[in-house]
Amino acid sequence: MIRCALLTRMRGVAALVVSGLMCAAFAVHPGTATAADHASAPRAAAQPVVGPALFDDFNYTGYTDPRLTQRGWTLRSGQGGPGVPGATWRPQNITFAAESGNSVMTMRSGTNGTATGTEHTEIYQQRKFLHGTYAARVRFSDVPVYGPDGDRMVQTFFTISPLNYPMDPAYSELDFEYLPNGGWGITGSALLASSWETYSEDPPQEEHVTTQERASFAGWHDLVITVDSTAITYYIDGRLFATHNEPYLPESTMSIRFNHWLINLLGINSRKTRAYEEKVDYVYFVQDQVLSPADVQAAVADYRSRGVTFEDTV
Secondary structure, eight states: OOGGGGOOOOOSSOEEOOTTOOOEEOSSOTTOOBGGGSOOOOOOOOOOOOSOEEEEOOOOSSTTOHHHHHTTOEEOOBOOSSSSTTOEEOGGGEEEEEETTEEEEEEEEEESSSSTTOEEEEEEEEEEEOSEEEEEEEEEOSSOSBSOOOOOEEEEEEEEOOOOSTTOTTOOEEEEEEETTOBTTBOSOEEEEEEEEEEETTTTEEEEEEEEEOSOOOEEEEEEEEEOSSOEEEEETTEEEEEEOTTSSOOSOEEEEEEEEESOSOSOOOOSOEEEEEEEEEEEEEETOOOOHHHHHHHHHHHHHTTOOEEEOO
């Protein structure tokens, strides 16, 4: 539920609206599936990938590396939603370093318990993606790298288009969101996959569907989202996590994004500085093709075997 980059509103709990009704709050969305409702995804043999694609191994020297801008990335700065009002988006908190032979992007966000002392991170690609396969290898974390634990963090991989006006039917958004310490009416760790039709800030109204699994997902995970004219499918580590259909299919081109932020300052009562990290190994998109998770892994392995750290033919 990341369209909040345009919002100052707070999602006090997860909410679902259908047929244009005002949103009602639920700890678990009624009528939405859980991961346990889905069978494991079939294991398809990896197939050659031909066609427009984006691959980035995040092999950069730092947040000021000019290749980031040249390759369509923006590191967000300034203030604004989602999350804690008055918090600041810090490009300098996005770093790049080698880990286990690959370059990895680290997004460090945290707080000292005050709005002015709260720092968020976000990086986003150009808006030019619609049908196809989206994939990233992401490391979620449950505990801070230093300081007290318990903040209501959101660690993400998602796609989004602008909301041109309230309840804009062309609005599109697909989210993987990890809550290490709960939030939005959820207690404990949870992974959410959400597909959006549209929303309005005032009056508050939302049309989306969310599948959630309440468990720890700390560590590295392979995330895949596929989109065609019939369905949106979410996978984690090759396992089918969620399938969403109309009216939630995206209608307009979207930007690929990662962000890491605090929902609010209510998780713990402390003025001690603390910081959490979300890491990203790579991002991959292939246009107008629905790939299996095995296909994605084969494509990434092929890029790396050829020494390709970036490609964009989309």
